[in-house]
Amino acid sequence: MSDTKVRALDQGTAPERFARGWHCLGLAERFRDGKPHGIEAFGTKLVVWADTQGEIHVLDGYCRHMGGDLTQGEVKGDEVACPFHDWRWGGDGKCKQIPYARRVPLRARTQRYPVAIRNQQVLVWHDVEGSEPDMDILPPELPGIEEGLYTDWVWESEHIIGSNCRELIDNVVDMAHFYYVHFAFPTSFRNVFEGTQATQFMESKGRPDKTGGYGDAELFLKSEATYYGPSYMINWLDTDYKGFNTEVILFNNHIPTGQDSFLLQYGIIVKKPEGLDDKTANFIAKKYAQMFGEGFLQDVHIWKNKVPVQNPLLCEEDGPVYQLRRWYEQYYVDRADIVPEMVDRFEFEVDTTKANEFWQDEVAENLRKKAEEDAAGESSADEPAEKPQMMSGT
Amino acid sequence: MASFVPTSADTLEDQRLYTSARLVEVACLDCLAKVGVKKNSEHHTSIQWTAEARRHCPELSRRTGARDTFPACPRMIASIEAAVRDGQIPIGAEDGY
Ligand code: FES
Ligand SMILES: [Fe+2]
Numbered sequence: 178m179s180d181t182k183v184r185a186l187d188q189g190t191a192p193e194r195f196a197r198g199w200h201c202l203g204l205a206e207r208f209r210d211g212k213p214h215g216i217e218a219f220g221t222k223l224v225v226w227a228d229t230q231g232e233i234h235v236l237d238g239y240c241r242h243m244g245g246d247l248t249q250g251e252v253k254g255d256e257v258a259c260p261f262h263d264w265r266w267g268g269d270g271k272c273k274q275i276p277y278a279r280r281v282p283l284r285a286r287t288q289r290y291p292v293a294i295r296n297q298q299v300l301v302w303h304d305v306e307g308s309e310p311d312m313d314i315l316p317p318e319l320p321g322i323e324e325g326l327y328t329d330w331v332w333e334s335e336h337i338i339g340s341n342c343r344e345l346i347d348n349v350v351d352m353a354h355f356y357y358v359h360f361a362f363p364t365s366f367r368n369v370f371e372g373t374q375a376t377q378f379m380e381s382k383g384r385p386d387k388t389g390g391y392g393d394a395e396l397f398l399k400s401e402a403t404y405y406g407p408s409y410m411i412n413w414l415d416t417d418y419k420g421f422n423t424e425v426i427l428f429n430n431h432i433p434t435g436q437d438s439f440l441l442q443y444g445i446i447v448k449k450p451e452g453l454d455d456k457t458a459n460f461i462a463k464k465y466a467q468m469f470g471e472g473f474l475q476d477v478h479i480w481k482n483k484v485p486v487q488n489p490l491l492c493e494e495d496g497p498v499y500q501l502r503r504w505y506e507q508y509y510v511d512r513a514d515i516v517p518e519m520v521d522r523f524e525f526e527v528d529t530t531k532a533n534e535f536w537q538d539e540v541a542e543n544l545r546k547k548a549e550e551d552a553a554g555e556s557s558a559d560e561p562a563e564k565p566q567m568m569s570g571t
Numbered sequence: 572m573a574s575f576v577p578t579s580a581d582t583l584e585d586q587r588l589y590t591s592a593r594l595v596e597v598a599c600l601d602c603l604a605k606v607g608v609k610k611n612s613e614h615h616t617s618i619q620w621t622a623e624a625r626r627h628c629p630e631l632s633r634r635t636g637a638r639d640t641f642p643a644c645p646r647m648i649a650s651i652e653a654a655v656r657d658g659q660i661p662i663g664a665e666d667g668y
Binding site: 185187188189190191192317319343369371374376378401403413485487488490491492493495497498499500502503506509517518521522523524525526527528529530 | 581586589617618631643664667
């Protein structure tokens with residue numbers, strides 16, 4: 178054994194299943210328009226519709242008769258009707274009626290996904306073992322949303338092709354990428370994993386050498402981001418921009434569509450600041466959404482070009498990648514195979530002192546160079562504008 | 572049933588190094604909880620709880636809200652700091668773990 182041995186990258190193999198747990202399909206309102214909607218998820222397509230009471234139902238999108246695409250059918254009464262031969266499927270997964278037939282075959286039952294509404298969003302339960310939905314581990318219902326204390330939703334989605342969704346999960350512990358990828362400056366960084374929750378606490382400020390857009394060195398951010406289960410993160414963000422405090426909540430969630438792709442969705446609401454009219458508050462929410470949207474794209478660019486790694490090589494300043502993955506593993510094994518280490522409480526405080534010393538110097542050097550260029554008359558007009566300077570959770 | 576399957580045996584050894592190597596047992600000075608602690612530096616702390624320790628901690632058990640289970644137990648933190656002052660916990664990383 179020589180100590181010059183080349184480190185191998187273990188890319189491993191992708192999982193054979195999709196995570197067990199609650200997955201968010203989007204804002205409930207969107208599905209209450211009397212039409213069936215198609216959502217790609219878990220390697221198939223789901224059909225989502227609302228019945229006459231406004232209750233939302235989710236089934237596998239392909240008709241068990243001859244494989245018709247239910248998402249292109251119609252909502253008739255409480256059921257979704259297939260465009261091929263008009264078989265009517267109920268929210269309980271049973272075929273309720275075949276208008277041209279004497280009777281409905283007893284076996285006419287399709288895959289149904291149990292639904293829960295949380296924070297005005299539709300969540301479905303997925304488990305390859307076919308378990309009953311676990312209502313105890315639903316994400317919390319946040320106070321104030323129904324009561325109108327927050328702005329209107331800004332909701333965005335982006336289909337990411339070429340990456341497994343674990344890349345997104347890894348960001349929970351990835352302190353240093355906030356500086357390099359998102360131009361933020363994490364000054365404090367901490368993780369706690371326990372049960373079905375994984376949390377990241379971060380305090381950061383904007384990088385003054387990357388000005389433009391919404392944030393800058395005067396932007397301070399306190400962020401607390403928790404995954405409730407494998408795919409639903411609530412990120413509380415308290416921002417302080419030149420003494421102006423804003424309370425932002427980012428709902429960051431995803432649905433795996435294949436082993437190499439996922440639909441990333443994020444919704445943003447902002448606590449209406451006192452003394453501000455709704456229009457201005459909604460404008461602020463839009464600005465934040467735009468900033469986080471750009472932030473996600475920075476991640477996506479990295480993901481698309483990287484390889485998967487099962488054996489990341491860490492330095493002392495890195496976060497607990499292995500422990501996070503150990504936690505995440507609980508969603509990919511049978512319930513009976515969950516071991517205590519996956520769910521036991523684990524806390525990790527990242528030492529950011531060395532990183533901050535180095536980054537302070539680097540930023541100062543960049544500012545010095547920039548000042549020199551400016552003095553030499555080299556215009557910096559071609560600088561990219563609107564780069565997010567704060568990004569959190571991911 | 573596997574999820575992300577490593578293709579090399581060395582990866583399993585890495586998993587062991589990063590998650591369980593060098594954990595020093597620290598007992599809470601106020602309750603019966605015992606946790607595994609590692610300090611790669613003055614400011615770094617890694618704390619591994621067990622279900623049993625978690626049950627013993629009155630501070631963490633008291634919390635039930637959506638956001639309040641995350642902060643550390645201040646008594647456990649104080650106990651760890653005391654153990655560090657006593658020289659019971661070696662400070663320093665071994666090649667990143
Ligand atoms: S395939 Fe759906 S009704 Fe025939
Ligand atoms: Fe990121």
